[in-house]
Amino acid sequence: MGPDSCLRNDAQLERNDAHVQNGKIWKGHCSFGAISESLCAAPSRLFCLSVCPKVEGSDPFFCLSGSGGILPAAMALLLRQLSAAGGRRFSAGLAAASTRGVQTVALPDLPYDYAELEPVVSAEIMELHHAKHHQAYVNNYNVALEKYEAAEKKKDTHAMIALHGALRFNGGGHVNHCQFWENLAPEKKGGGELPQGPLADAIATQFGSLDELIKKVNAAGAAVQGSGWVWLGVNKDTGKLLVDTTPNQDPLVVKGAGLVSILGIDVWEHAYYLQYKNVRPDYLKHIWKVVNWRDVTRRYEQAMKARVAATK
């Protein structure tokens, strides 16, 4: 099978990753995340060798999800080694990609194993959510960032503006999930326990009790139509806590520049469907057992500190 048999057609390929098949270089990065779905043969923080899931017998190629950490020298060395091993040509474009100097992002490791949030969130969901969904946002964000940088260099304002949607959706997806993983913790590592302190006090004062806050967040989360997030945030201008929702992958900041999210709960169906199916309220009821209140408190204190600094 050759490149033509891939489900994706050439119009969707972009000039990033090099996809090697049967000795031919096929430059491609599937904009629908096919590469992020591939099995990683040699996972590492820097890069991984992946295999195209669509084409049987395809040669390994680089998954540039971790490209932010790739050193050009290391990349060039690996390219030479692989070339020597299989007599295959690799595109100079690969090495070039890592030297462009774009500040790309990488998928963070989870602070716990996939199974550690069970029985609240299943290991299967955690793995898909992290290794597939979040990975796809990372990949697509990096593609958009590289395109944006290229457009900037050419002073192509139209192209830059055309990329705003992709940056918003995929960048939002990336930052939202980065926060989400930290906002959660296994029950045996503090999940579900609200420590005493300024956040607990603010919750009591502004909502009456933690239970009242939870009721409010869950009502808002259940009411989100389609895909989105429910947030507990701080308004840096007023110093007050707030509960709000955003659609798709919008971070809370799109609702107001002074808003800082301290806790986000993903209510996209992929966040709970395999376990809770259509009963989102059950997911929302149980997720509180693994909310990492220590992290939420830290974010709250950080936001309040920034507020004090700003008013000085």
Added chain:
Amino acid sequence: MGGPFKLPPLLYDMGALEPYIDAMTMKVHHGGHHATYVSKLNDAIKGKGELESMKLVDLSQTAIKMGPAVRNNCGGHYNHTLFWTYMAPKGSSITKPTGNLQAAIDKNFGSFDQFQTAFNNACAGVFGSGWVWLGVAEDGRLSIETTANQDNPLMDGVVLSQNTATGDRVPGTNGRKIIPFMGQDVWEHAYYLKYQNRKTEYFAAWWNVVNWNKICEYYDQYASKKLYIPVA
């Protein structure tokens, strides 16, 4: 005609669309999601005078004005009621459009394969939850359009084909108002139990259970005559 609305029964068994759509998905999608749209729609129109007796097609057109409860649940009920009929067990329907619809597809897309590719691309390009539609535009031409969440092209004021990750129009669509006669649910609940994040696999597999007999009928009897498909 009109409310209170009822969940229509499926015309085939829960497992009849296997292996392309699994029985558990059908069970939850129909008995869970669609059933909830029906009950919430009935709640939303109860005691609201004229709304209580409006036909679903008419209610749909005014749904955005009537607020989120009517919009989301009226859309959900209309969209899913017809969705079940766009599908049939493999082998029980012709596998491609014939007659007028075949001619229209060839004329507007070049060929059935090109239409399928465009439709699949539109499905993959939707960001978040929504639907992808094939419909007839005001000038009689066929057009693929998308809507967000449970919106559909019947709704006055609906935004068409701007629910894409790039923020632009979904590629291959025109953003034109259409009379839809075929639709694909791209909400994650439509495929997640079996396909998880591999949505493009689902979109490719779905064609195996598309009921072209019914869709040709919808085109001939309604859409090509500028009529919305009625739902009881």
